[in-house]
Amino acid sequence: MPHRTHRLVPGPAGRIHLVEQGSGPLVLLLHGFPESWYSWRHQLPVLAAAGYRAVAVDVRGYGRSSKPEAVAAYRMTELVEDNAAVVEALGERSAVVVGHDWGATIAAHSALLRPDVFHAVALLSVPYTPPGGPRPSEVFARLGGEEEFYVSYFQEPGRAEREIEPDVRGWLAGFYAALSADTMPKADPHLVPTGTRPDADPHFVASGGRLRDRFPADRLPAWLTEDDLDVYAGEFERTGLTGALNRYRAMDRDWKDLAAHAGAAIRQPSLFLGGTLDASTTWLSDAIDAFPTTLPGLRGAHLLDGCGHWIQQERPEEVGRHLIDWLGSVVAGR
Numbered sequence: 288m289p290h291r292t293h294r295l296v297p298g299p300a301g302r303i304h305l306v307e308q309g310s311g312p313l314v315l316l317l318h319g320f321p322e323s324w325y326s327w328r329h330q331l332p333v334l335a336a337a338g339y340r341a342v343a344v345d346v347r348g349y350g351r352s353s354k355p356e357a358v359a360a361y362r363m364t365e366l367v368e369d370n371a372a373v374v375e376a377l378g379e380r381s382a383v384v385v386g387h388d389w390g391a392t393i394a395a396h397s398a399l400l401r402p403d404v405f406h407a408v409a410l411l412s413v414p415y416t417p418p419g420g421p422r423p424s425e426v427f428a429r430l431g432g433e434e435e436f437y438v439s440y441f442q443e444p445g446r447a448e449r450e451i452e453p454d455v456r457g458w459l460a461g462f463y464a465a466l467s468a469d470t471m472p473k474a475d476p477h478l479v480p481t482g483t484r485p486d487a488d489p490h491f492v493a494s495g496g497r498l499r500d501r502f503p504a505d506r507l508p509a510w511l512t513e514d515d516l517d518v519y520a521g522e523f524e525r526t527g528l529t530g531a532l533n534r535y536r537a538m539d540r541d542w543k544d545l546a547a548h549a550g551a552a553i554r555q556p557s558l559f560l561g562g563t564l565d566a567s568t569t570w571l572s573d574a575i576d577a578f579p580t581t582l583p584g585l586r587g588a589h590l591l592d593g594c595g596h597w598i599q600q601e602r603p604e605e606v607g608r609h610l611i612d613w614l615g616s617v618v619a620g621r
Contacts, residue, residue, distance in 0.1 A: 291331060296376035298369045300360060301353030304345040305373060309335025312618050313379045315370060315405075316343040319388020319412070321459060321531050323350045325518050326387065329603035330610065337611045344373060346390065348530025350522050358444070361533040363541040367397045371404050380404075383617060385610065387411040387599055388567070389534055396545070398553050407617040409558040409610065411598050412567045414574040415581055419549030423538040434491040437498055441535040450497050451528050456520035461502025463511055465489035468564045468595035470508045472501065490566060510600045556584045558613040560606060562594030587613055 291308045306324045308331040316327040324343035334341035345352040347369050348361060355361075370393070374382045384405045386394030391410040398408040420426075423438075430436040441447050451458045464470040472487030489501040507516065523531075559578065561568035568575065568590065578585050589609055591602050599606045 289335060295351065296373060298347070298353065298372045298376075299365065300347055300355050300369070302351070303347070303353070303369055303373055303376075304351035305342050306331065306344075307340060307342040307377075308332060309338070310340050311338040312614075313340045313342060313374065313377065313382040314614065315373060315382045315384045315394075316341065317346060317370070317384065317386035317390030317393050318343070318349070319386070319390045320534065321462065321519070321523065321528065322388070323519065323522050325515075325522075326597075326600060330599055330607055333603075333607040334610065334614075337614070339614065340377075340379075342373065342377065344370075346393070346534075348533055350526065354526065354530040358533050358536045359540060361530075361537040362544055363393065363396050363537070364400065364544050366393050366534075367400050370394075370397045371401050374404055381406050383407045383409070383614065385409040385411070388413055388596070391415075395553060398555050398557075399548060399551055402555060405555065407556040407614075408553060409560070409613065411560045411606070412562065412565055412596055414559055414561070414568065414571050414578070415553060415557075416571065416574045417548070417550050417552065417581055418542075418545035422542055431491055434493055437490050437492065438535055438538075440492050440498055441532050444529070444532075444536065447498070447532055448528050450499060451523075455523045455528075456516060458499055458502075459519055459523065460507060460511075460516055461499050461504065462489075463516075463597065464503040464506060464508050465501070466565070466596035467508030467510065468562065468593055468601060470503050470506055471564065471595055472503065508595075508597075508601070510597060510603075552581050552583055554584050556586050556613075556617045557582045558586060558609065559588040560598060560609055561590050562596060562598050562601070563590050563592050564594060565596045565598070567596060586616060 295302045318326045324345050327343035331341045348354050384394040384397050391413040395415045398405045427436045427438045
């Protein structure tokens with residue numbers, strides 16, 4: 288088994304850090320918030336052993352990749368071009384793109400906007416929702432009622448940073464625990480975020496409060512060791528959180544940039560994996576129901592029973608099996 292190799296490659300904003308393992312057809316792995324390439328540590332060797340060139344990147348704003356200051360630099364169109372630049376820098380012409388959380392949305396739009404480069408796409412936790420509809424900031428502002436939805440809470444530059452950065456390790460531990468199956472607050476995962484909610488719901492901020500006020504305290508989910516937490520915390524203690532949070536702050540810019548693609552389907556072969564206890568799949572169940580229209584090339588959709596949000600870390604063996612099975616059909620068909 289080849290070892291993991293760290294590399295820096297050129298990108299539109301400067302440098303892109305990536306970790307690669309194996310050889311064969313290229314599979315690009317994109318992480319979400321607040322993570323790094325390290326969230327794919329279990330899948331890299333599995334994909335390599337199956338005959339793929341697995342490459343996990345630090346998305347722009349994270350880890351050792353460049354961190355432009357302007358919020359506009361974190362628009363979806365910019366992140367898509369980062370991914371295309373990675374493929375080119377690795378000497379390849381095309382790739383399969385796989386993403387989790389924000390990485391799933393970036394992967395989906397990479398397939399949508401650059402079908403010449405990305406010939407198949409797998410989405411973990413966050414289903415594809417085509418561009419269009421109301422302005423995102425207006426939608427999220429309505430979700431909270433008397434409270435504030437976390438995406439709205441993240442919008443003001445510096446606000447979330449002031450909560451997180453004095454205790455990055457503790458905040459990350461609580462955030463990971465809040466969305467993990469074995470440590471999340473006990474609430475109805477099917478509850479839509481528009482009516483009465485349990486007081487424990489960590490997606491909402493009470494007036495004058497903090498997001499972390501509803502995080503579980505003093506316990507880690509089973510998938511997260513102290514050493515794993517040290518890796519994540521060490522990166523964000525070094526870089527700060529602004530680059531990561533700027534992805535949320537660019538959503539209204541995406542709404543304008545992608546207006547010409549309103550309602551567009553992704554036609555390449557696709558895969559969706561989600562957890563039954565993940566709010567990203569339960570709140571967006573209508574998006575999953577729409578897959579026959581929005582993902583006509585779908586070759587599998589699997590909800591892992593009793594799984595939370597951090598799917599490739601909570602259930603690495605199952606995710607690995609699903610990816611390998613799907614990739615076999617995708618690559619064999621080319």
